Amino acid sequence: MSFNAPAQARAGRPVSKRGARRGATLAFAAQGVSVAAVYTTVPAVTEHLRLPPLLTTTLMVAVALVAGGGSFLGLAAIRRAGPVATMRGAVLTAAAALVLIGLAPDEATVICAYILFGLAVGALDVGVNTRAAAIERAYGRSIFGSFYTAWSVGGVIAALLTAGAARLEWPVATGLSVQAGIVLLLAVCMRTHALPSSSAGPSDTPAQPPLGRRLWIRLIPFGLVLLVVYVVDSTVSAWSAVYLRQTLAASLTVAPLAYAAYQAGTVVGRAATDRLVRRFGAVAVVRTAALLVAGALAGMAAAPSWPFAVLAAGAVGLGSSVLAPLCLASAARLRPAASEAVLARLNLFNYVGVITGGAVSGLLGSTGQFRLAYAASAALAVLLLAAARHFTQQPPASARAERIPPFDRADSQPLG
Template identity: 85%
Template sequence: MSLSAPGRTEAGHPASTAGARRVATIAFTAQGVSVAAVYTTVPAVTEHLRLAPLLTTTMMVAVALMAGGGSFVGLAAIRRAGPVATMRGALLTAAAALTLIGWAPDTKTVICAYILFGIAVGALDVAVNTRAAAIERAYGRSIFGSFYTAWSVGGVAAALLTAAAARLQWPVSAGLTVQAGVLLALTICIRTHLLAPSEGPSDTPAQPPLGRRVWSRLLPFGLVLLVVYVVDSTVSAWSAVYLRQTLAASLTVAPMAYAAYQAGTVVGRAATDRLVQRFGAVAVVRTAALSVSGALVGMAAAPGWPFAVLAAGAVGLGASVLAPLCLASAARLRPAASEAILARLNLFNYAGVVTGGAVSGLLGSTGQFRLAYAAPAVLAVLLLVGARHFTRPPQATQGAVPPKS
């Protein structure tokens, strides 16, 4: 582990802060790769081990439940070793879990592997978001969207890799081993860059009591995040299965809906920070909510897999801005305790994943996948109510030079 000195870039900006942003971007990319690798290989793992549809649904729900618990494992690790070390440990564990899923010889082994992955991704989630919140405070402007853009780019790359492996008729073990190798390569690139004291909290966050008032202010963000992840899990966890079972797509084509969804999020998240600076977070969230609702209806009514792939991309375009803006606004409720805020906010995240994943999986197992995509369209409209709670990031300290992007 190397610690960069608090030097200056050629433009006179803090090198440590710019380096911290690069490292966080790598970590978000790796998280996107890991999640996509799991979700896009569900049909192949199911067929390889001849798993019952209900068991597959149960495993995806278990991943979400374990991720919720993993958030608190990550919180404890952050307080002991810092967010960067927690990122590394979580990514190594996720890589091991992916390899185990691919090579699992039986049902019990693959269940244990999915549980291990859930814990790892939950810990990784709170670590990367805690670090991102600290870096955004150092910049004094909205940059959360750029991190989630990297997350989506990783997801697109992993989904396309899954499709390519299926096209080449690789066994699922080979495909997931390659995905694990990608995670290891990205983990090697993660270094520690200390933020200057004036730019934000240290790598070892304080632990002040949160108080009841914070929880009442956190609830609107939690409900928004719950709905967002109901939508996200319905598309992410089950779009490949939807294309395969309902729309008769091949194993090569099945991951393309996930890839399109993540491609839509890349476009949306790349524009998020500029849109927020120009129109404000409230207007962006309201527009995104309406877009998501309409796109989900289109996905539910898709006459064939090409239309479903396009609709999935449209869902990603609208949904992309919601999670990063929600997390960024919530973290600003108590900057000195952002890791505790985000760990608890993750409970709503994974509650949404569990709800969306379980309901969609159960409907899909009974041949009603179209209804599974139509129902969240109604929930997406409810996001209009929570939009007013979103805030802009505070401006950088007067006289300070913002870090170079």
């Protein structure tokens, strides 16, 4: 089947860029809610089941490892059923995993529940980013930041719900069930819309051209940036609640607020990302963000009390918010015809970063050295300055044909 066939006939669904964008936005929001629900309830689940600190660290690392495998399961699902069906299935699975984590009566059950969540969030990762890349191509301008804004808004809502549930002394199962209900509601509200045939990406088809060695060389800078970004993200997301609880003596009600502040910072940053890129360029935005992240992480490491740590976490979110969406958007433009394959492989750096940050932070935290974990992450953030020059931004629609590299032009041809 040719990509030049009318989109409505090909997909059997309404053609709407805005509708497709709304559906992807809801999927990003669902992912943000589910990830925040898991991370912010780690202290409560640990205390409820009396898990050893080393097992808690191992579980967080295992989630990242399994998510890496889930990313490739998501790639296979996209090629078979498309990104929208993959997103919806992964969101429903994530909601089920949240309920299972809350209801788990023992260690074995909670381990299985966390593994299921890792598979779901890995598949969802590649699904939402593939869909976002295709929609951005359809718009012909930078819009990736708006999707990650929805992710962050979902994270803020889930973190505040966790804090509220602790304040009301709800059982952890009740709080996670409420958050799972929000994820389910977002899944129900997702609608399927095809993209116009003139801008629909070849990612809508299961047949994909092979990726050459030259592409992998060009992916390295983005992979390294993504690795560092997710070292930082996992250090703040997975362990900020535990840091406030154990090191800064915060209550269970206060402990989730660092995560909420971090995600609130990302909401502000990501809401402004696309506008800043269009005005100042991606390179300048990335360099400024890297410096802000490094300074804010140093502030978290030196925090004398939990209010200072919460403010510093918000600043980390403000700076780090732009890095992942710009990285993924720039990498997807290296080979638009196979964006889901590019992003699935780029996601490996994501999970290596999550594993590294989560494991190192957890191990340091189990020995009372969370401050050192944040200081080390600050040093890594400075390294992002060297990779900033590789970032690009979405070219105008009229100029895209002239700016596609010769080795990519063959991929933009219709496939039968």
